[in-house]
Amino acid sequence: MKKKILVVDDDPIQRFTIKEVLQSSGDFQVIDAENGQKCLELLKNNQIPDLILLDIMMPQMSGWNVFDQLKENTLWKNIPIIFLTARTDETARKAGQFLGEDFIEKPYDRTDLISRINKAVAVAKQKQSSEKIQKQP
Amino acid sequence: MKIRYKIWLFIIFIISVTIILINVIANSILVSSYDSLERKNMTINVQRFHNALNNEINQLDAAVGDWSAWNDTYMFVGGENNEFPDNNLDNATLTNLRTDIMIYVNTSGNIIYEKGFDYGDQKIINVSSSLNNYIYKDSFLVNFVDLNSSIKGIIQLPEDPILIASRPIITSDRQGPIRGSVIWGRYLDSDELNFLSTTVNLSASITNFNDQASAPDFRKAALSLTKNGGDIFIQQLDNNYVAGYSKIEDIFGKPVLLIKVTMDRDIYKQGILTIQYFQSLVIILGVILSIDLIFFLDKTLLSRLNNFNKQVLAIGKKSDFSTRIKISGKDELNDLANVTNETLQIIESLNTSLEQKVLERTKKIDILLKQKDDFINQLGHDLKSPLTPLVALLPLIEKQERDPELKKLLGVTTQSTKILKELIRKTLYLARLNALSTAFDMEDTDLFEVSEEVMKNIRFLSDKHNIIVENKIDDDIIVKANGFQLKEVFDNLLTNAIKFSPDGGVVTINAKKENDFIVVSVKDMGIGLTKEELPRIFDEFYKADMSRHDLSSSGLGLSICKRIVEKHGGQIWAESPGERKGTTIYFTLPTIAKPNNENISGKVDKLLKDIDGKKVVLSEEKNIGS
Numbered sequence: 162m163k164k165k166i167l168v169v170d171d172d173p174i175q176r177f178t179i180k181e182v183l184q185s186s187g188d189f190q191v192i193d194a195e196n197g198q199k200c201l202e203l204l205k206n207n208q209i210p211d212l213i214l215l216d217i218m219m220p221q222m223s224g225w226n227v228f229d230q231l232k233e234n235t236l237w238k239n240i241p242i243i244f245l246t247a248r249t250d251e252t253a254r255k256a257g258q259f260l261g262e263d264f265i266e267k268p269y270d271r272t273d274l275i276s277r278i279n280k281a282v283a284v285a286k287q288k289q290s291s292e293k294i295q296k297q298p
Numbered sequence: 299m300k301i302r303y304k305i306w307l308f309i310i311f312i313i314s315v316t317i318i319l320i321n322v323i324a325n326s327i328l329v330s331s332y333d334s335l336e337r338k339n340m341t342i343n344v345q346r347f348h349n350a351l352n353n354e355i356n357q358l359d360a361a362v363g364d365w366s367a368w369n370d371t372y373m374f375v376g377g378e379n380n381e382f383p384d385n386n387l388d389n390a391t392l393t394n395l396r397t398d399i400m401i402y403v404n405t406s407g408n409i410i411y412e413k414g415f416d417y418g419d420q421k422i423i424n425v426s427s428s429l430n431n432y433i434y435k436d437s438f439l440v441n442f443v444d445l446n447s448s449i450k451g452i453i454q455l456p457e458d459p460i461l462i463a464s465r466p467i468i469t470s471d472r473q474g475p476i477r478g479s480v481i482w483g484r485y486l487d488s489d490e491l492n493f494l495s496t497t498v499n500l501s502a503s504i505t506n507f508n509d510q511a512s513a514p515d516f517r518k519a520a521l522s523l524t525k526n527g528g529d530i531f532i533q534q535l536d537n538n539y540v541a542g543y544s545k546i547e548d549i550f551g552k553p554v555l556l557i558k559v560t561m562d563r564d565i566y567k568q569g570i571l572t573i574q575y576f577q578s579l580v581i582i583l584g585v586i587l588s589i590d591l592i593f594f595l596d597k598t599l600l601s602r603l604n605n606f607n608k609q610v611l612a613i614g615k616k617s618d619f620s621t622r623i624k625i626s627g628k629d630e631l632n633d634l635a636n637v638t639n640e641t642l643q644i645i646e647s648l649n650t651s652l653e654q655k656v657l658e659r660t661k662k663i664d665i666l667l668k669q670k671d672d673f674i675n676q677l678g679h680d681l682k683s684p685l686t687p688l689v690a691l692l693p694l695i696e697k698q699e700r701d702p703e704l705k706k707l708l709g710v711t712t713q714s715t716k717i718l719k720e721l722i723r724k725t726l727y728l729a730r731l732n733a734l735s736t737a738f739d740m741e742d743t744d745l746f747e748v749s750e751e752v753m754k755n756i757r758f759l760s761d762k763h764n765i766i767v768e769n770k771i772d773d774d775i776i777v778k779a780n781g782f783q784l785k786e787v788f789d790n791l792l793t794n795a796i797k798f799s800p801d802g803g804v805v806t807i808n809a810k811k812e813n814d815f816i817v818v819s820v821k822d823m824g825i826g827l828t829k830e831e832l833p834r835i836f837d838e839f840y841k842a843d844m845s846r847h848d849l850s851s852s853g854l855g856l857s858i859c860k861r862i863v864e865k866h867g868g869q870i871w872a873e874s875p876g877e878r879k880g881t882t883i884y885f886t887l888p889t890i891a892k893p894n895n896e897n898i899s900g901k902v903d904k905l906l907k908d909i910d911g912k913k914v915v916l917s918e919e920k921n922i923g924s
Contacts, residue, residue: 182690247686
């Protein structure tokens, strides 16, 4: 089954690039949102992805705000997130690490992006299944 | 020489000269006046001796006068009173009269009676025959016309000089005719001399005036008295005695005797002693005055001057212009201190305003530098987003393209994009190093491990050019460093070394300990550097070979290395024996963590140096990161 990836970025070129890159590998189904609100709407419509690629620098609602709302929702909080940004400041990097999510710098390497996504999805799945095992007894 | 010693020397010199002058003047004036006082005294004493001698003669004459005008004597010489000598002229009488010789002569010159008796030794002596030569009829001792006349004086006899008095023999009521004369004599012998000496309380001696065999001082005196005239000759015998000489004339007015009166030089000696006391007093006063003067000058001037000097020196040494000079008292020195303090005030305010200005300028420069870094940062990040599709999609297209011609073009494009990406990455990295003054987390880092890891990462590059990288770093070296940044340094240096080495060359890395630092070296056998190039290679965007359009070189690698090394508290520099002779890059790393405490001047120096070298970096900034 193809992994469903949600790309949130205000720049259509960026969304297009990611779509192309991921779909070219054949393992991914890509949906996109042009801002935070659209992203949340998609999620509400039960479009739950395997992973969200989240741009930080967006107008109106920044990547951080989106992140906060995702984590507040019990249904969405376990969706793995990879931040995407052109900012390479230590601040951004540390914030990313602190929140326990991965962080990818633009311009990214195609293979690097794919392997990171795969890894993050695998980690999240493992986590989910172990939680289920704990809940069953 | 210090002023203190100069003044001391001056005072001692002045006081010494004064003492010497006073002493010389005192000596010349006082000694000569004591001398003349002594001479005056001597003259009086010689005179006294003379008077005493004359007194003796007069006294003898008076006694002869008594005995010659006496009926008993008159009758005895007339041949009547034959018991006269036995009754009157016994030894006791002669002793009493202090008479050695008695001669009674009649007018014919015949000696009626004569007696010699040394009253000093109490013994009978002969009447000198040489005296008898003067006894004859018309002798001046015998022939008298006037009843009251007398003859008295000194006659030099071969044995001794003798005091002689002679008078005509007359009756007790002083009537003639004259029957003869009475001649008495008293030897001027040692007894008489003693008597005279005792009388005048002076020691005296006598000698023959013309005696060539007499003592030298007598001869000198006799010669002087004969030659220069005068009555008295005075000479100092030694320090204790002075002698006065005078000639004594005989009954005929001829100088026959020379007397010498010796006197203790009490006056002179007392005078000298007084001078000496005076001189001692002057010296003591001089010394006291010197000490007082020195003490006074020291207290009022020199020690304060010294204190002044010390304070000024201390200010100069510490460059602490806020200090003020404190000098006690209210005088010129105090005024000088006030003037100096005013000057210090001016310097201080100048200094403060200068520091203020420097701070302001530094702030401005800091702001400008920050703006530059912000600009680079902004530009870099702005370039990143549009670059993303190129970097991500070009390889995809290249991979899918079947047409070899197009594939080749796409390959070049992809490569360029990669370089562009790397260039932006490095530029941003350098900007971050500059801008954030990032306080790296410094940890104990194994130098060998880090270098090995980097070597592994660039193995593909060294293998491609067939270059051997030798790692001679000992595996027990631990430095205080940030491992990630240190890897960046090694990566840049090794990449450069390999890039500039000929194929098949050797690159050597090594490290050795020096004090608290480890000196790491990366040596290649490559193109080398000229002297002019050596300091410039760490400048931003500097490329070793400008003519080589090497797209893969950003010209930022060494700048990044320099910033990282400096942030570790180390230094980086290059050495090269010349072009085509290889290059060695050295950098130092601390083995113990160093607190970063550059002061303002150091900061400014660094800024100016960096600006001068057209390499603009932000030297120091608050920790924005972390």
